[in-house]
Amino acid sequence: MRILAHELKKIFxxxxxxxxxxxxxxxxxxxxxxxxxxxxxxxxxYDIYKMFVEMEEAYGEFMDEEEFQDFKIKYEEAIKEADxxxxxREDFKRAGVNNYEDxxxxxxxxxxxxxxxxxxxxxxxIDVFWQLPWRKExxxxxxxxxxxxxxxxxxxxxxxxxxxxxxxGLETSVFNxxxxxxxxxxxxSVSTSILVSVMFIIxxxxxxxxxxxxxxxQYTSKIGRRIFKKKLLAGLLATFxxxxxxxxxxxxxxxxxxTSMFFNKNIxxxxxxxxxxxxxxxxxxxxxxxxxxxxxxLAITLISMLVSSLGQxxxxxxxxxxxxxxxxxxxxxxxxxxxxxxxxxxxxxxELAYVVLILISLILxxxxxxxxxxxxxxx
Amino acid sequence: MDIRIKEFxxxxxxxxxxxxxxxxxxxxxxFIFQNSYFREELRVLTRLVDRFGYEIDDEMxxxxxxxxxxxxxxxxxxxxxxxxxxxNSMAEFFADYKYxxxxxxxxxxxxxxxxxxxxxxxxxxxxxxxxxxxxLDIMERAESEINKFQLxxxxxxxxxxxxxxxxxxxQQLVNNKEHxxxxxxxxxxxxxxxxxxxxxxxxxxxxxxxxVLITAYIVNYEFDNKTEAITYTTKRGRDLILDKLYxxxxxxxxxxxxxxxxxxxxxxxxxxYSGLWKVPISSYFNxxxxxxxxxxxxxxxxxxxxxTIGLVYSITLLFNGIIFIIARxxxxxxxxxxxxxxxxxxxxxxxxxxxxxxxxxxIGAFTPYFLILNPHVWFMEGGAFATFKYHEIVTLVIWAxxxxxxxxxxxxRFKRQDI
Numbered sequence: 001m002r003i004l005a006h007e008l009k010k011i012f013x014x015x016x017x018x019x020x021x022x023x024x025x026x027x028x029x030x031x032x033x034x035x036x037x038x039x040x041x042x043x044x045x046y047d048i049y050k051m052f053v054e055m056e057e058a059y060g061e062f063m064d065e066e067e068f069q070d071f072k073i074k075y076e077e078a079i080k081e082a083d084x085x086x087x088x089r090e091d092f093k094r095a096g097v098n099n100y101e102d103x104x105x106x107x108x109x110x111x112x113x114x115x116x117x118x119x120x121x122x123x124x125x126i127d128v129f130w131q132l133p134w135r136k137e138x139x140x141x142x143x144x145x146x147x148x149x150x151x152x153x154x155x156x157x158x159x160x161x162x163x164x165x166x167x168x169g170l171e172t173s174v175f176n177x178x179x180x181x182x183x184x185x186x187x188x189s190v191s192t193s194i195l196v197s198v199m200f201i202i203x204x205x206x207x208x209x210x211x212x213x214x215x216x217x218q219y220t221s222k223i224g225r226r227i228f229k230k231k232l233l234a235g236l237l238a239t240f241x242x243x244x245x246x247x248x249x250x251x252x253x254x255x256x257x258x259t260s261m262f263f264n265k266n267i268x269x270x271x272x273x274x275x276x277x278x279x280x281x282x283x284x285x286x287x288x289x290x291x292x293x294x295x296x297x298l299a300i301t302l303i304s305m306l307v308s309s310l311g312q313x314x315x316x317x318x319x320x321x322x323x324x325x326x327x328x329x330x331x332x333x334x335x336x337x338x339x340x341x342x343x344x345x346x347x348x349x350x351e352l353a354y355v356v357l358i359l360i361s362l363i364l365x366x367x368x369x370x371x372x373x374x375x376x377x378x379x
Numbered sequence: 380m381d382i383r384i385k386e387f388x389x390x391x392x393x394x395x396x397x398x399x400x401x402x403x404x405x406x407x408x409x410f411i412f413q414n415s416y417f418r419e420e421l422r423v424l425t426r427l428v429d430r431f432g433y434e435i436d437d438e439m440x441x442x443x444x445x446x447x448x449x450x451x452x453x454x455x456x457x458x459x460x461x462x463x464x465x466x467n468s469m470a471e472f473f474a475d476y477k478y479x480x481x482x483x484x485x486x487x488x489x490x491x492x493x494x495x496x497x498x499x500x501x502x503x504x505x506x507x508x509x510x511x512x513x514x515l516d517i518m519e520r521a522e523s524e525i526n527k528f529q530l531x532x533x534x535x536x537x538x539x540x541x542x543x544x545x546x547x548x549x550q551q552l553v554n555n556k557e558h559x560x561x562x563x564x565x566x567x568x569x570x571x572x573x574x575x576x577x578x579x580x581x582x583x584x585x586x587x588x589x590x591v592l593i594t595a596y597i598v599n600y601e602f603d604n605k606t607e608a609i610t611y612t613t614k615r616g617r618d619l620i621l622d623k624l625y626x627x628x629x630x631x632x633x634x635x636x637x638x639x640x641x642x643x644x645x646x647x648x649x650x651x652y653s654g655l656w657k658v659p660i661s662s663y664f665n666x667x668x669x670x671x672x673x674x675x676x677x678x679x680x681x682x683x684x685x686x687t688i689g690l691v692y693s694i695t696l697l698f699n700g701i702i703f704i705i706a707r708x709x710x711x712x713x714x715x716x717x718x719x720x721x722x723x724x725x726x727x728x729x730x731x732x733x734x735x736x737x738x739x740x741x742i743g744a745f746t747p748y749f750l751i752l753n754p755h756v757w758f759m760e761g762g763a764f765a766t767f768k769y770h771e772i773v774t775l776v777i778w779a780x781x782x783x784x785x786x787x788x789x790x791x792r793f794k795r796q797d798i
Binding site for chain 1: 393394395396398399402588592595596603711712713714716717718720721724725727728731
């Protein structure tokens with residue numbers, strides 16, 4: 001236990017922690033910050049979000065036919081609101097635009113009319129004009145939902161899955177792509193920051209002692225080569241602590257996005273851009289992506305430790321770690337963390353990929369330990 | 380001299396540096412091959428330029444048109460035979476056949492069809508040049524850039540002034556007819572983006588990684604190997620640090636040359652630019668997004684290429700100096716590497732703190748870190764932050780001076796430092 005604590009102290013020394021914080025701050029501002037802010041500022045994602053919050057309050061988990069009729073009524077009401085706004089403005093009257101119908105059919109080639117359009121939609125940014133096209137679009141979505149869902153299936157297996165969703169009626173779930181897409185891209189940048197941080201703290205773990213020839217002392221002491229395992233344990237523990245802290249930080253920032261009302265909504269919604277192999281709710285999806293990141297961090301820890309125990313100098317280790325890290329992070333953000341469990345991947349792709357990743361890194365590290373047990377440290 | 384060769388040997392015999400060098404070149408080759416699916420089509424333009432030259436004037440256009448019509452007649456002969464139809468243009472022809480061309484025509488005829496289609500695309504682009512350039516308003520571009528970054532007051536005024544200066548150059552460019560030259564159709568092939576935006580950016584990052592590793596490795600070699608107590612107490616003593624600096628510069632230039640040579644050689648073997656080397660880079664055909672590439676000086680493609688390569692070398696030296704100073708101050712190579720990365724990141728995010736009303740917002744643009752992100756608009760109109768006429772040169776000179784002074788201070792300190 002004492003050795004473990006000392007090893008942990010070595011991993012989390014003060015210089016490392018300072019650099020770690022700086023790395024995370026920079027990665028946050030370079031990659032993550034945009035998505036945190038954009039969600040509540042950018043249009044139309046914010047309008048869609050607001051519309052769905054309203055729907056969630058009124059309809060609950062799913063939108064049935066009756067509630068859909070209400071949704072249509074809301075659309076009519078919104079049109080009336082837009083009409084009232086248009087009629088309240090003198091310049092529209094002069095241009096001969098009397099209601100919303102005229103407004104969308106306006107001849108935008110005409111400079112003056114285009115100016116008016118810009119004024120309402122972009123300069124003043126009147127909410128209802130942003131919402132209306134989406135309300136209309138989503139009414140169409142709901143009416144044609146079976147066709148639209150089936151159109152996304154590219155082969156038989158996917159078609160079966162889509163039919164299953166349609167049977168269960170999951171596609172009417174009150175969940176939208178704005179929230180999901182935002183979470184997905186946030187998760188990609190957050191997992192990248194996490195993997196980079198893990199690589200940064202784990203890589204020196206064996207090298208530090210090997211380079212200073214401290215392992216000669218350690219291996220001839222009473223604890224002997226078992227210290228190799230202790231360091232391994234310390235590394236895994238350090239990763240676990242680090243990833244947990246980073247996730248706590250991330251989710252406390254993410255909570256400002258206010259998406260908790262969608263946590264229990266199914267993600268296989270017609271208004272979303274993913275069709276999953278499983279009946280997941282948003283909170284399930286979040287859990288899966290968190291677990292996925294933990295596994296990736298674990299794998300990258302083991303690989304980093306392997307490189308660390310083999311490397312002779314820092315330069316050599318950095319040189320090896322750069323392509324490995326680059327490869328793992330690119331693969332992760334393209335396939336392993338991105339749209340997890342989507343039917344665009346083969347059904348068991350995700351499970352297999354993660355299992356293979358764990359197995360490879362474990363086997364490599366176990367072989368390394370077996371060799372180290374018998375290695376002649378003086379050549 | 381001997382000692383420098385020995386230092387150089389440390390790098391050449393390091394398997395990591397060599398390994399990374401090979402890996403990078405392989406990666407670049409894969410990148411080039413992935414983008415090379417249209418290389419056969421490029422030959423059509425090469426042949427056209429052989430026949431007519433690349434300068435577009437009335438005489439050339441007339442010849443071009445005649446040749447095109449001649450070819451169209453021969454196509455019509457074939458189509459009449461096979462489908463008994465006549466076509467006035469290739470657009471008409473392709474409207475008839477969306478699929479199934481292969482079923483009707485044989486290989487040779489397909490070649491002619493493809494060639495004619497491409498000829499017509501170039502011809503149409505030539506016809507639209509005058510219209511595009513007469514409606515091109517540089518000051519409008521300035522306003523849209525100002526809007527994009529929400530600049531106000533003095534900052535906006537600076538951007539306007541830049542563009543005012545640039546519009547003079549734009550007039551000159553149009554008078555010189557630099558835009559009226561045949562070149563690979565940018566809107567279709569995007570070769571300028573592939574070469575100068577993607578490939579050069581990749582190359583620069585690879586070079587920086589190697590330069591950082593080499594310099595940090597060699598500067599801290601004695602400390603990493605616990606030989607500092609021997610080497611720095613000899614007669615030569617701490618002057619060794621100067622040798623190390625020279626060797627690191629030399630090695631950086633060597634790896635830069637190797638990567639550039641290998642990558643660009645492959646690129647120009649895959650994409651045949653023969654006959655087009657002297658086409659001005661500001662040619663309208665080079666445009667691959669919605670705004671043409673407009674250079675500050677009259678430059679041919681090959682000149683632009685060499686200036687870009689020159690700038691890459693200069694930036695290599697700057698980064699060499701930066702990492703030398705960092706590695707000298709931080710003896711742990713591992714931390715030195717990450718401190719370098721962190722400083723890189725800071726230079727990218729700190730300028731965002733500058734208020735959008737004052738000229739301080741432009742300071743962030745005058746760093747090598749900013750420069751390497753936009754290699755495709757070096758020496759050109761490049762948006763709100765990079766349209767200063769001497770942007771690249773000013774950056775280089777300021778940073779070279781700064782790094783020079785800091786290096787001297789760093790070396791002086793090292794000579795008196797407690798090891």
